[in-house]
Amino acid sequence: MSGNKVEEDPRINGIKTKIRVVPDFPKKGIMFQDITTVLLDPKAFKDTIDLFVERYRDKNISVVAGIEARGFIFGPPIALAIGAKFVPLRKPKKLPGETIFEEYELEYGNDRLEMHVGAVDAGDRALVVDDLIATGGTLCAAINLLERVGAEVVECACVIELPELKGRQRLKGKPLCMLVEYRC
């Protein structure tokens, strides 16, 4: 596996065929990429995790940060396999302790991503994990949170990329590793 895409790996096609596209969700015109069907296939789910673990296991990653909520499905298995801590990045008011937050733009208005103070240390090498990258707004907020506490974001890892939305360009220069592209 080399570079930011892993398109040569034969496991990719098996994963891609398991992703279900749901038209007009959450609203008309959006072709929603549903990964729950990947999770229903133990081999496809395992392959997804293995591909990321193989990529990151020798990169001295100390933190895997997962974005609520689908990042919580992929992040912890990766963290466990590579010996890293797992940090959930959550919507407002879910985390019980002291938090820092980063705002990001939605189509209409803003939202916030929160992280526990003290979860990540200066010098930690971090991965950010989510199921999908669209505009990159949430991932950018995640990168900001990690950098503010002095961590180094090594890479962002997503199962699916929607390249037409150019999210890759919003990652503050950080590389993106994705498994499957979806073009409309």
Next chain:
Amino acid sequence: MFAAENGLKGDPRLEAISAAIRVVPNFPKKGIMFQDITTLLLDHKAFKHTIDIFVDRYKDMHISVVAGVEARGFMFGPSIALAIGAKFIPLRKPGKLPGKVISESYELEYGHDRLEMHVGAVEPRERVIIIDDLVATGGTLSAAISLMESQGAEVVECACVIGLPEVKGQHKLKGKPLYVLVEPSGLDELC
């Protein structure tokens, strides 16, 4: 039933897991000693112990489905599913799952909420484990059990990292066994 009463008495892993859980007083409101498992996730060894204990218990029980309750059930369920070769099914708050869903209502302290599952995710006669970080009243788990049974699946057990005192001595939830690793920490600080 608690793990310590069920074969794991004195297991040092249980102490490590308990010690890694942080108590946050008065969250989300006054009087509640919130059991914060995010600190467990920061302790790689203790997190791995948590998963290993569940995997050891379920790997020979022919479990084909691990269902996790949003959102903290998502942090534990998938790793267990992967290790035992089962599917993972997310049980979610309303409006999050994109396909056709079935839903079950459950009571909150004030009002109700709903838990949803994709139609077709679980098949009749599948053997299911339902996982969440913590069980308090058991309302959410009961709703999850109902969802599974409505599809003809068999809930073998409900599994939680933490069990509040209300469930101690209660081995069954809606007729289903309940397996819990640890009791809450810091309750002696309650006035």
